Structures are given as C-alpha cells and as structure tokens.
Amino acid sequence: MRLRRQLLAPGGPPGPADSAGPAQATPYCDETDRRLILGHLDLVTPFEELITPLYEVMFRRHPYLRSMFPESMAFQRAHLAKMFQYLTDNLDRPEDVVATFTRLGRDHRKLGVRRAHYATFEDALREALRLRAGRRWSVELERAWLRMLRSAVDAMVAGADAALTEPPYWHATVVRHDLRRPDLAVLRVRTHEPYPYRAGQYGALESPLLPHAWRQYSMACAPRADGIVEFHVRRTGPDGVSEALVDRTRAGDTLRLGPATGTMTLGDELSRDLLLVAGGSGLAPVKALLDELTSRRAGGPRVQLLLAARDRGDLYDGEWLADFERRRPWLTVLPVLGDAPPPGGRSPLTDTLVRHGAWADRLAYVSGPAGMVEATVRALRELGVPAARIHHDPLGSSPVSSVSAASW
Known part of the structure; x- marks a missing residue:
C-alpha cells in the first residue's frame, strides 16, 4: 500500500535528483527557487523546443498515452508552452497560480487525466529538461523546477477531487x-x-470529428429551462475544431461539453451602471449577460454596449441587436467600426472610449480577441476604472485560455 500511494501521489516516487521524495504538501517556490529558475531560463527556452523531447520521452516510455491526445499535436504543444510561460511569469503570485491550476484540474477530468499520469509527465519533463539544458543543468535547478511543477499539480489534483460529484463532461x-x-x-x-x-462563462466543446481536441467557447445565452445552450463559433483556420463546428456539423450531431468556468459574471447586487465592450464573436458572452439582465430587470442599471467590428459586414448579429435595443430603453448600443489605428494614433475603439462618456464609476465587461481585450483594459485603467471593476476572460498567456487534450 505504501508503494501504491507513492506511485499515485502527484510527485510520484523519488527520482535520482530527489532522493528524499516529495513532501506530502508541496511548498511553492521560495525566493531561492525563483532566482534559480529565472536566472537559468535561457537553458530551457524557448519552451516550444522543450516540449518536443518531453512528448517524445513520454510516448516512448508509455505508448498507450498517445491515444489520449488529438491526432495533431500542434495546438497541444503550443498550449503546454503557454503553461510553462505562465508558471515562470507568475512565480511571485502563488495565490493566482493555485487558483488557475485548481480550475484546470477540475476541467481536466473530462480528458481522463488521473493522479498517476502526473508522475509520468514529471519523469518525462525531468529528462527533457536535462536534454535541453545540457551540461549546465544542476541538481538544485532540477529540484526548483520540480517544486514549481508539483505545486501546480497539487492544485490540479485538489480541483479534480473537489469536482468528483459532477460529471467530467456533458453529452x-x-x-x-x-x-x-x-x-x-x-x-x-x-x-x-x-x-x-x-451567463458570461465559457465551456470547452469536443466534436467526434476530432476526438480529444477541445476548444473553449462562451455560452451566448443565460441558462434556459429547456436545456438549450447557444455558442458562436468563428472558423480560425483549416482542419481544427472551429472548422469542424462551422463547416461539418449539422443538426442532430452530438458533441461533448466540458464544465463551465470563468468569472465574467454579474454580481448579485448591481449598484453601478454597466459598460459592455465586445469584438467579433466576443458578442456571445455579452449576449448572455444581456439575457440575464433582461430577466432581472427591476429598476436595474443602465447599460452601454460598444460593439467593435472591422466593418458593418462584420456585425453578424446586427439585426437581432437592433431589435433588442429598441425594446429595452435601458440599453444603448454604439457600433465602433475599423480596427487599424493611424500611425501614432489611437484605435477606433480606444478613441471611442476616450470621447464617449466618463467610465470611472462603471462596471466594465470586455470580450473579444485577446489584443482588443488587452488594449481596452489598458485604456479603461487609464480612464480611471479600477482593475477590480473590469471583468474579462483569461487572455492568451494564461493556460486556461485555450485547453486542448491533456495539457499536462
């Protein structure tokens, strides 16, 4: 039983560079670990070049694991590189890291990830780090990396354990x-x-056309009694999940849906007027928020929606939105067209924010392409809106912003 517990523990059995074995509760990196990791990042970056030997080692030692991953590994490799980047960028923010990886652990139940898989991943990472770093690698540096990894794994296991009463996914x-x-x-x-x-949350979708490949999409309606959920999917490239959902999916087809996550939701009490900013298919979560606001109306807040698009042809739900606005006097919709700022100038969306109204007392929700969200959040901060009153989905640098198969 003792051996079995060791094998199933997140850190796995002790390795040659860690003969004492992992602690039961893995401490997060201290200042010494942070200096070691950040001072030697050049040995293992760019992270994309660390990922290739990692998977080669893992699949060579455990060939059965390959079947848990999508046929194309390109998205998977990019996602894992983002995870390592997030960990090293946030070594001084342990609370944020724990919260992020707790959510990841809950979400990863849909992928069939188990505790023993983390030990397998750790062994492969250990060898990949040594191969990538070469002769400058050290026992102390390896231990620092493993403590960083195990703190994230501990949070993922805790997140998975806390969600045992809910399905890992929904048909x-x-x-x-x-x-x-x-x-x-x-x-x-x-x-x-x-x-x-x-309303305002998102979940990952998997199509049987691309097994084990999951992509996240925001729900575009508030919860409904008939169990119907709406998604807006924009094709982002050939042969991916978005292409399968846009071009090759029809009524009657089945999908799998991962657990909902995200904090871009309305509070129980809304004492401030709202500013909603949406670009492209980022209209989906905003549409869900408007749906909930409609059902909650009882002298609620006024709402202004800035809808960013390259041109009027990009406003794919314009007729619905115009009709929605006509029947709701508390809502004002302002289309913002164009996306390229003039040399040295502001983007059309930033310029509109600066010219239309004072936003410092508003509660803001921002959704759309990562670059648009980053620029909007920055502009709102400069216009006096506190960060705590600006809500948005995770951006591209966060490992929860694009979950595919088994991100470990």
Missing part, C-alpha cells in the same frame, strides 16, 4: 446550426443532463 445534441457568415456559425445544443453555468 449534447445539436438542435440548430445557422451560418451567419461563411466563417461563423451559431450552434444551439441541448444537453442530455442539466448543465450548470452562469
């Missing part, structure tokens, strides 16, 4: 598939069991 059937543009589809799916989520 759903597509009941309607509408092409709003050649590259954008609105999918309405009905889950086979009640799917708990809140």
